[in-house]
Amino acid sequence: MLSVENLTLHYGQSQILHGISLGAEAGKVTAVTGTNGVGKTSLLKAIAGRHPYSGGSITLDGRPLGHLNAFQAARAGIAYVPQGREIFPLMTVQENLETGFACLDRAEHGVPEHIFELFPILKDFLNRRGGDLSGGQQQQLAIARALITRPRVLLLDEPTEGIQPNIIQQIGRVIAQLRDGGEMAVVLVEQYFDFMWDLADSFVAVTRGEVALSGRAGEIGRDELLAKVSI
Numbered sequence: 001m002l003s004v005e006n007l008t009l010h011y012g013q014s015q016i017l018h019g020i021s022l023g024a025e026a027g028k029v030t031a032v033t034g035t036n037g038v039g040k041t042s043l044l045k046a047i048a049g050r051h052p053y054s055g056g057s058i059t060l061d062g063r064p065l066g067h068l069n070a071f072q073a074a075r076a077g078i079a080y081v082p083q084g085r086e087i088f089p090l091m092t093v094q095e096n097l098e099t100g101f102a103c104l105d106r107a108e109h110g111v112p113e114h115i116f117e118l119f120p121i122l123k124d125f126l127n128r129r130g131g132d133l134s135g136g137q138q139q140q141l142a143i144a145r146a147l148i149t150r151p152r153v154l155l156l157d158e159p160t161e162g163i164q165p166n167i168i169q170q171i172g173r174v175i176a177q178l179r180d181g182g183e184m185a186v187v188l189v190e191q192y193f194d195f196m197w198d199l200a201d202s203f204v205a206v207t208r209g210e211v212a213l214s215g216r217a218g219e220i221g222r223d224e225l226l227a228k229v230s231i
């Protein structure tokens with residue numbers, strides 16, 4: 001269980017997160033949604049050790065993580081799939097996957113076969129340059145690279161952005177499969193409302209760096225949530 005309590009974050013003098021709290025359980029998808037610029041990416045960056053938070057706490061299975069850098073967060077079991085994917089365009093698919101080894105012990109350096117079961121296209125394209133893949137294939141590569149690290153928490157930042165509908169469906173099925181595996185907490189930042197509504201077990205709507213509404217599927221109304229995340 002990932003637990004974020006009262007998190008605050010600044011860029012210089014400007015405060016972006018104003019005390020965000022959320023919990024993400026293993027075997028569940030927790031969706032974080034909100035309009036542009038409310039701080040969703042900043043929240044994920046804080047959890048992933050990509051940007052320091054200024055107050056509050058992050059704990060994993062009751063253990064405070066403290067202020068980790070990106071490498072330490074990855075070692076602790078937190079994998080981050082950034083918005084825009086950030087794959088390495090001049091490296092092959094195989095090499096992109098192997099960058100995930102950086103936070104693993106040498107004995108764990110290997111691409112588990114189940115990754116290719118989730119994303120068969122990557123096996124076919126192992127020697128292709130990342131930059132030559134379509135946007136949807138790059139998104140699959142970015143998720144696969146994150147899974148190499150055997151995470152306990154998978155942070156996904158807008159995985160449907162700029163992706164064609166059939167690949168979006170496939171990504172949705174993969175997220176559901178990972179959730180159903182029961183061992184990983186998935187935190188899904190997503191503005192594609194129907195996609196996250198169908199997939200998530202609980203929802204956190206963020207407005208201006210604060211939680212405007214949160215609750216479990218079944219306890220929270222679709223229109224109520226939609227109203228919080230519409231401009």
Ligand SMILES: Nc1ncnc2c1ncn2[C@@H]1O[C@H](COP(=O)(O)OP(=O)(O)OP(=O)(O)O)[C@@H](O)[C@H]1O
Nearest residue numbers: 011016034035036037038039040041042043083191
């Ligand atoms: N490195 C930075 N330096 C200064 N301000 C930043 C930086 N990164 C983000 N911001 C600002 O912080 C606010 C929140 O940005 P963030 O990217 O976290 O929002 P978001 O909800 O993920 O938006 P989007 O849906 O557009 O990706 C915005 O006003 C943004 O301009």
